[in-house]
Amino acid sequence: MTVSDADAARALADGRLVILPTETVYGLAADAGNAVAVAAIFEAKGRPRFNPLIAHVADAVQAEAVAVFDAQARALAEAFWPGPLTIVAPLRDRDRVCDLARAGLDSVAVRVPGHARARAIIAAFGRPVVAPSANRSGRPSPTTFADAVEETGTFAGVLIDGGDCAVGVESTVVSVLDGRVSLLRPGSVTREEIEAVVGPLARFGQGDGEGHRSPGRMALHYAPDAPVRIEAEAARPGEILLGFGPGVGDPRWSLSAAGDLREAAANLFRRLREADRERPTGIAVSPIPPHGLGEAINDRLRRAAGFVG
Structure with a gap:
């Protein structure tokens, strides 16, 4: 309709x-x-x-x-x-x-x-x-x-x-x-x-x-059910790694295989939701550069992980 x-x-x-x-x-x-x-x-x-x-x-x-x-x-x-x-x-x-x-x-x-x-x-x-x-x-x-x-x-x-x-x-x-x-x-x-x-x-x-x-400033926010681990170099057993950059992790779960921050932002919440539906023991996320749009992505990831520093 x-x-x-x-x-x-x-x-x-x-x-x-x-x-x-x-x-x-x-x-x-x-x-x-x-x-x-x-x-x-x-x-x-x-x-x-x-x-x-x-x-x-x-x-x-x-x-x-x-x-x-x-x-x-x-x-x-x-x-x-x-x-x-x-x-x-x-x-x-x-x-x-x-x-x-x-x-x-x-x-x-x-x-x-x-x-x-x-x-x-x-x-x-x-x-x-x-x-x-x-x-x-x-x-x-x-x-x-x-x-x-x-x-x-x-x-x-x-x-x-x-x-x-x-x-x-x-x-x-x-x-x-x-x-x-x-x-x-x-x-x-x-x-x-x-x-x-x-x-x-x-x-x-x-x-x-x-x-x-401002909205969106709570310490735990934007969080899937699975625990989120940030700045991860590799997945631990049972985790899904959301990679960033060429050759990092399974391409299916990559935020941006090209290392593009705008692509990573557009994919961020969708990938967190898709990974969560697999019921992993945790969701690991590759390091994201802190400059430009990376500041926003890292802010959301820190809050998804329950860590604001």
């Missing part, structure tokens, strides 16, 4: 949840201003309520209706939107993004997704939409329609198949508050790309005091 943008917009207006494709991961979406619908997302995911949600908007004009942007925020929006960058800025309108969605904060996280279908649905709805990853809390994010349906499809009134997610890891999150830009969560928009626009960022993970404003 084909679902139109108008059908999805009506479901959101009725307070129902929608499986929504984005370029990063699949989201479980609801009207950002409807506290009852937002509560249904937290219940479906088993998500802690102190963990804020990102408001997805159709364009920068809609973003500035809910958030106060300074010159730095506007420069970032112009450089990277539509796309996988989330900007945390002071709240302008608390009715459009309810307190529960913001975890009661005086800031709001907003982004314009790069996926054309997602933007079309949000534009048809006419208001911000929260859309955290469509997985049960703590699990690997779904990057295929089938995985999204398996995780939380029973809670959604409408399910949109937008194909496989091109990016494969959640958006980069930066805060733009009090004239300072801080990296709260690494993603496919890299530190180097952001610094080319706004200059040096606060060092990630060194106590900039704003981490609570």
Whole structure:
């Protein structure tokens, strides 16, 4: 059955949840201003309520209706939107993004997704939409329609198949508050790309005091059932090795045989899920270079392993 943008917009207006494709991961979406619908997302995911949600908007004009942007925020929006960058800025309108969605904060996280279908649905709805990853809390994010349906499809009134997610890891999150830009969560928009626009960022993970404003910062997150071992040179008995680089491990499980970080990011959560279905004693992952997009991949892997250092 084909679902139109108008059908999805009506479901959101009725307070129902929608499986929504984005370029990063699949989201479980609801009207950002409807506290009852937002509560249904937290219940479906088993998500802690102190963990804020990102408001997805159709364009920068809609973003500035809910958030106060300074010159730095506007420069970032112009450089990277539509796309996988989330900007945390002071709240302008608390009715459009309810307190529960913001975890009661005086800031709001907003982004314009790069996926054309997602933007079309949000534009048809006419208001911000929260859309955290469509997985049960703590699990690997779904990057295929089938995985999204398996995780939380029973809670959604409408399910949109937008194909496989091109990016494969959640958006980069930066805060733009009090004239300072801080990296709260690494993603496919890299530190180097952001610094080319706004200059040096606060060092990630060194106590900039704003981490609570971003989703996805729990120590154990993105985790399959099997234990994850990172920076592994080889698999132990019973483990599956997710290799990176030429000739590393079984090609079936490689994140990128060519050693390409974008390919590795796109494959990361899908490979973790596929390996987990084999019920191994553990999932080992080859070392991933720390630069560029490798910062985001390593962040997700450390949290999947329950280690953040």
